[in-house]
Every structure is written in C-alpha cells, then in structure tokens.
Amino acid sequence: MALRVVGALRDDIVTMTLRPGDVISESDIAGRYGVSRQPVREAFIRLAQQGLLMIRPKRATVVKKISPEGVRQSRFIRESIEVEIIRRLAGHPGADAGAVLGELIVEQEAASNANDSRRFHTLDELFHRTLARLIGVEYAWQLIDDHKMQLDRVRYLTLGSSSSKLAISEHKTIVAAVTAGDVAGAEAAMRAHLARAEVLLSQTIAAHPDYFE
Amino acid sequence: MALRVVGALRDDIVTMTLRPGDVISESDIAGRYGVSRQPVREAFIRLAQQGLLMIRPKRATVVKKISPEGVRQSRFIRESIEVEIIRRLAGHPGADAGAVLGELIVEQEAASNANDSRRFHTLDELFHRTLARLIGVEYAWQLIDDHKMQLDRVRYLTLGSSSSKLAISEHKTIVAAVTAGDVAGAEAAMRAHLARAEVLLSQTIAAHPDYFE
DNA sequence: CTTTTCTATCTTGTATGGTAGACGCTCGTT
DNA sequence: AACGAGCGTCTACCATACAAGATAGAAAAG
Numbered sequence: 001m002a003l004r005v006v007g008a009l010r011d012d013i014v015t016m017t018l019r020p021g022d023v024i025s026e027s028d029i030a031g032r033y034g035v036s037r038q039p040v041r042e043a044f045i046r047l048a049q050q051g052l053l054m055i056r057p058k059r060a061t062v063v064k065k066i067s068p069e070g071v072r073q074s075r076f077i078r079e080s081i082e083v084e085i086i087r088r089l090a091g092h093p094g095a096d097a098g099a100v101l102g103e104l105i106v107e108q109e110a111a112s113n114a115n116d117s118r119r120f121h122t123l124d125e126l127f128h129r130t131l132a133r134l135i136g137v138e139y140a141w142q143l144i145d146d147h148k149m150q151l152d153r154v155r156y157l158t159l160g161s162s163s164s165k166l167a168i169s170e171h172k173t174i175v176a177a178v179t180a181g182d183v184a185g186a187e188a189a190m191r192a193h194l195a196r197a198e199v200l201l202s203q204t205i206a207a208h209p210d211y212f213e
Numbered sequence: 214m215a216l217r218v219v220g221a222l223r224d225d226i227v228t229m230t231l232r233p234g235d236v237i238s239e240s241d242i243a244g245r246y247g248v249s250r251q252p253v254r255e256a257f258i259r260l261a262q263q264g265l266l267m268i269r270p271k272r273a274t275v276v277k278k279i280s281p282e283g284v285r286q287s288r289f290i291r292e293s294i295e296v297e298i299i300r301r302l303a304g305h306p307g308a309d310a311g312a313v314l315g316e317l318i319v320e321q322e323a324a325s326n327a328n329d330s331r332r333f334h335t336l337d338e339l340f341h342r343t344l345a346r347l348i349g350v351e352y353a354w355q356l357i358d359d360h361k362m363q364l365d366r367v368r369y370l371t372l373g374s375s376s377s378k379l380a381i382s383e384h385k386t387i388v389a390a391v392t393a394g395d396v397a398g399a400e401a402a403m404r405a406h407l408a409r410a411e412v413l414l415s416q417t418i419a420a421h422p423d424y425f426e
Numbered sequence: 427c428t429t430t431t432c433t434a435t436c437t438t439g440t441a442t443g444g445t446a447g448a449c450g451c452t453c454g455t456t
Numbered sequence: 457a458a459c460g461a462g463c464g465t466c467t468a469c470c471a472t473a474c475a476a477g478a479t480a481g482a483a484a485a486g
Contacts, residue, residue, distance in 0.1 A: 077353050436477105
C-alpha cells in the first residue's frame with residue numbers, strides 16, 4: 001500500500017496537481033490517503049531518490065522545483081543513448097525494423113488527426129522504446145524513462161502546443177535513414193528530433209519561472 | 214543514521230563481504246548495527262532502488278545476484294555517454310584540458326608503479342569523471358557511477374589482475390586524440406578502452422558462476 | 427515409506443508513541 | 457519604534473508493538 005502512495009504522489013507531481021515548491025508533510029499525506037505515516041515516509045524516500053521530492057530534515061518536505069541544469073543534462077544523457085541506439089540500428093537494421101516502426105507511425109498519424117495528444121504522447125514514447133528494443137537494450141530506455149519524469153513535468157505545462165505533425169515527419173526521416181542503412185543521416189535526424197525539446201524548455205521557463213530554480 | 218547503514222551496507226556489498234545470494238533480514242542488520250529496524254528498513258528501500266538488494270515481501274531480503282544482461286546494458290549506457298563526451302571534448306578541447314588530464318595520468322603511473330591498485334582505481338574513476346566535468350556534464354557521470362556499482366562488484370572479484378599499464382596507455386591515446394582535435398580517433402580510443410570490461414565480465418562469470426543469475 | 431496437513435517461527439508491512447531540532451510568533455527590553 | 461530573546465508548534469526521525477503472509481518442519485494418515 002506504500003507503493004500505492006508512491007504512484008498517486010508521482011502522478012500528482014507530474015500532472016502538476018502538486019506543483020514545484022509546494023510543501024507537504026508525512027502527517028498531511030497520511031491523513032489524506034487514510035494510511036499511517038510510515039508508508040508515506042517510505043514513499044517520500046523513494047520519490048526523493050527519483051528527484052521529485054526534497055526531504056529537509058526536521059523541517060518539511062517540498063516538491064522539488066525543476067532544475068534547468070538537470071533537465072539539460074538529462075537531455076544530454078538521452079541524446080547520447082538514443083544516438084548510439086540509432087547508429088547501431090542503422091548499421092545493422094533487422095528485417096522487420098522498417099515494418100514495425102512504420103506501423104507505429106501510422107498509429108501516430110491517426111492519433112494526431114484525432115487531436116488525441118495524450119495517445120500521441122504514449123505512441124511517441126513507444127516509438128523510442130521500440131528503437132531500443134530492436135537492438136536489445138530496452139533496459140536502457142527504462143533508465144531514460146526515469147530521468148524523463150522531470151521533462152514530463154515541463155511537457156505537461158505545454159500540452160496542446162504539441163507539434164505532432166512535425167514530430168511524425170521527423171520520425172519518418174529517421175526510419176527512412178535506418179532502413180537505408182544511412183548511419184550518419186539517422187544520427188543527424190535523431191539529433192534534430194531531440195533538439196526541439198530545448199526550445200520547449202526555454203519557453204516553459206519563461207512562462208512559469210516560479211516552477212524552476 | 215539511516216544513511217550510515219546505507220553506506221555500510223553498500224560497502225559490504227561492493228566489497229563482497231555480503232555476497233550475491235546472501236539472505237539478510239531487517240532484524241539481523243538492526244541488531245548488528247545497534248539500531249532499530251526502521252532505519253534499516255529505509256536503508257533496504259534505498260539499496261533496493263539502486264539494484265543492490267531484492268526485497269521479497271513477507272519472505273526475506275537477498276543481496277541481488279549480478280545480472281550479466283544488466284551489466285551488459287550498463288556498459289552500453291556508459292559507452293554511449295562517454296563516447297558522446299569524448300566526441301564533444303575532442304571537437305572543442307578547452308585550453309587546459311590536456312594539462313589537467315596529463316597530470317592525472319602522471320599520478321596514475323605513480324600508483325601503478327607502487328602497485329597501489331586501490332588508488333589506481335580511484336584515479337581511473339577520477340579520470341573519466343574529469344572528462345565529463347570538462348564539458349559541463351558532471352551530473353551525467355554521477356548517473357554512470359550509480360550503474361557502475363554492479364560492475365564494481367565484478368571488478369572487486371578480479372582485483373590484482375589489474376592491467377593498469379594497458380589502461381594508462383589507453384588513457385594517453387585518448388588524451389592525445391582529444392588535444393589533437395581528432396574526434397574519430399578519440400571515439401575509437403574510448404570504445405577500445407571500454408571494451409576491455411567485456412572480457413573481464415566473461416572471465417568473472419566463469420570463475421564465480423554462483424554470483425550471477 | 428510416502429504423502430499430506432497443520433503448526434511454529436521467521437519474515438516484511440503497518441500503526442503509534444516519543445524525541446530532537448528548526449522555524450515563527452509573541453513578549454520584553456533598549 | 458526597533459531589535460532580540462524565549463517559548464510554542466510543527467517537522468522529520470527513531471523506537472516499539474502489533475498484524476499478516478510465507479516457509480519449513482514435524483506429526484499424522486495412507
């Protein structure tokens with residue numbers, strides 16, 4: 001049941017129901033979920049290790065503000081790994097890689113046309129995860145996923161401004177380069193695709209400066 | 214004081230004082246360190262999140278066996294990031310990069326000549342961390358450090374077989390390529406340097422099969 | 427002798443009480 | 457009026473007690 005608290009709190013944080021800077025306490029959350037303080041405490045520890053909370057001994061626990069530097073370095077990590085993935089994939093593209101990825105893009109177009117940004121986000125994530133799976137490093141994506149929570153908070157603030165058409169176009173470019181075995185082209189396309197998150201961050205900082213440190 | 218337990222247990226695990234597969238319990242560790250069960254429990258949670266322990270509900274807690282697949286993927290992550298680091302560094306080598314790294318290599322040679330493998334290991338780690346710092350992504354190295362614990366357990370099993378001379382030679386090759394601005398050469402040197410860990414893993418699995426899953 | 431069932435014991439999980447530290451407010455002093 | 461000291465209150469932290477599940481071994485039945 002402590003895990004339930006973890007999930008609930010994490011959702012509240014990434015959906016900005018609990019906003020950066022908000023102060024919470026073990027007793028507070030315990031009463032809100034009808035459990036004891038102990039499971040809440042353990043949930044706090046888990047979330048603090050994931051960088052979502054900041055436990056201040058003897059004082060209080062606050063929802064961590066988003067660190068622009070941290071987001072920047074998370075982006076660096078993601079770009080490093082995804083570039084390596086795409087290079088290896090373009091170097092040895094499996095037989096069914098093009099088909100599997102193409103199928104995903106079709107679904108993304110459907111979601112985009114239906115203006116279902118939530119589903120598009122899920123499919124976008126699945127696209128990148130599939131790239132990792134195709135070369136047998138799905139665990140690596142799991143790592144990215146952990147560090148992506150910070151960026152997801154940013155993304156949630158700018159929902160609706162989803163330029164899904166552009167993203168789909170970039171996905172197509174990537175897949176084309178992969179199936180053609182064009183390593184350098186695939187790498188460049190991936191870097192361009194990921195670079196768009198940079199402007200997203202700048203815009204969000206300007207729009208919500210109090211959520212950042 | 215819970216953090217003290219975390220540190221002590223982590224040291225015991227990476228130094229193989231607590232071996233993979235060993236069963237421990239909260240009460241056991243609590244009595245051993247003269248504290249209550251609660252701090253120990255929180256320490257277990259932290260170490261479980263770091264992949265060193267496996268909490269089996271209502272049964273027991275075991276020191277996680279080393280997953281060859283996990284080590285392999287950790288190596289993939291590390292190689293991805295370090296290659297990206299070295300490429301950027303070779304592309305824009307700072308003025309003092311060569312001097313700083315050269316100084317570290319000198320110390321490594323001293324440690325190697327003195328057969329101080331413990332100090333050499335520290336200096337080796339510092340070398341790679343410095344590479345990250347030189348392009349402003351020290352946080353990225355911190356990530357590698359977390360995932361490196363698994364490999365450190367392997368490394369501890371094969372202490373003494375440290376081919377430090379070879380490592381130093383490879384470090385020199387890397388630094389030379391960086392100062393020369395040779396991006397491709399630096400990348401190749403780094404990949405070769407990291408690839409040696411692969412054979413280390415195979416040898417260790419053969420020598421201690423019961424420590425792996 | 428084999429198999430099955432039940433119980434004793436060990437484990438983690440949860441709840442609650444007490445402790446020490448840090449902040450903020452009030453009251454006293456200058 | 458302005459500043460400082462003291463006290464109340466809130467916090468995370470630790471210790472203890474209780475509860476529930478899972479296993480191992482003994483005992484009983486076949």
